[in-house]
Amino acid sequence: MKAGQEFGFFQLINHGIPNDLMNDVLKVAGEFFRLPAEDKASFYSEDPKKACRLYTSIDYDKEKVHYWRDNLRQSCHPLDRYIEDWPANPTRYRKVMGKYALKVREVSLLILDLICEGLGLELGYFEAGGLSNVQLMGLNYYPICPDPSLTLGLPKHSDVNVITLLNQGLVLGLQVLKDEEWLSVEPIPNAFLVNIGHTLQIISNGKLRSVDHRVVTNKHIARATIANFVHPSGDSQIAPATALIDKCNLPLYRQFTYNEFVRTYVTDTHQGTPPLKRYEQSKP
Ligand SMILES: O=C(O)CCC(=O)C(=O)O
Numbered sequence: 702m703k704a705g706q707e708f709g710f711f712q713l714i715n716h717g718i719p720n721d722l723m724n725d726v727l728k729v730a731g732e733f734f735r736l737p738a739e740d741k742a743s744f745y746s747e748d749p750k751k752a753c754r755l756y757t758s759i760d761y762d763k764e765k766v767h768y769w770r771d772n773l774r775q776s777c778h779p780l781d782r783y784i785e786d787w788p789a790n791p792t793r794y795r796k797v798m799g800k801y802a803l804k805v806r807e808v809s810l811l812i813l814d815l816i817c818e819g820l821g822l823e824l825g826y827f828e829a830g831g832l833s834n835v836q837l838m839g840l841n842y843y844p845i846c847p848d849p850s851l852t853l854g855l856p857k858h859s860d861v862n863v864i865t866l867l868n869q870g871l872v873l874g875l876q877v878l879k880d881e882e883w884l885s886v887e888p889i890p891n892a893f894l895v896n897i898g899h900t901l902q903i904i905s906n907g908k909l910r911s912v913d914h915r916v917v918t919n920k921h922i923a924r925a926t927i928a929n930f931v932h933p934s935g936d937s938q939i940a941p942a943t944a945l946i947d948k949c950n951l952p953l954y955r956q957f958t959y960n961e962f963v964r965t966y967v968t969d970t971h972q973g974t975p976p977l978k979r980y981e982q983s984k985p
């Protein structure tokens with residue numbers, strides 16, 4: 702809770718997912734991205750609603766600087782509804798990623814229950830409210846970049862969702878903003894880097910913070926990472942949890958639907974406007 706308040710990020714070790722699997726998913730991700738373009742082309746799409754799609758950034762046609770990364774985003778829950786849409790090449794892709802998706806969901810829900818305990822909410826608060834219904838996996842691949850001073854793998858952003866569990870492998874690249882300085886997050890082998898999304902900042906009424914981060918590129922080595930995003934379902938109502946509100950703790954944000962938030966998050970992030978601003982409650 703302290704790290705979530707101060708940094709918006711913490712590292713999670715001893716989470717129970719075997720080291721072999723943590724490494725294997727990164728290997729398979731790298732193998733997928735290194736396939737010839739024609740083997741991946743059928744996954745390419747600019748339609749954010751597609752359940753499994755290959756793309757690079759939020760708004761490719763309009764952005765001034767393209768991201769130095771490829772991204773495969775796949776829906777994961779329930780697994781049997783989505784796994785058939787995932788790549789079948791490399792041949793072990795679905796088996797390895799499917800096993801991982803189930804395990805990382807369990808860990809994510811456990812962390813959310815621990816966060817309930819830390820905030821003083823009843824256990825299962827997120828599941829009961831449909832706030833953890835959606836699980837997306839984002840496979841990132843940051844190729845070797847000849848001149849890292851010219852671009853970023855991923856520009857400054859905070860995640861829109863509830864929490865993200867990042868398997869970042871061993872290659873340095875992620876930086877977190879702390880007191881206006883970019884701190885590089887030293888990878889810990891087999892750990893998850895957990896970060897608080899905007900939605901959890903709102904639900905916790907500002908007790909946990911979603912913090913800006915970015916990814917720098919690397920001249921010498923390609924970097925593969927896998928982010929597991931827990932999202933509410935689109936029609937969920939998002940608001941500070943009522944158990945956290947009283948005379949001394951007024952709600953800092955107004956209520957809205959998650960779909961609406963995702964829409965404005967994309968345009969605000971794109972224009973460099975803090976996405977939570979428009980939902981802040983004016984002081985009485
Ligand atoms: O790849 C990384 O290190 C970070 C990825 C990330 O921040 C994201 O996908 O939102």
Ligand SMILES: [Fe+2]
Pocket residue numbers: 858859860914
């Ligand atoms: Fe992120």
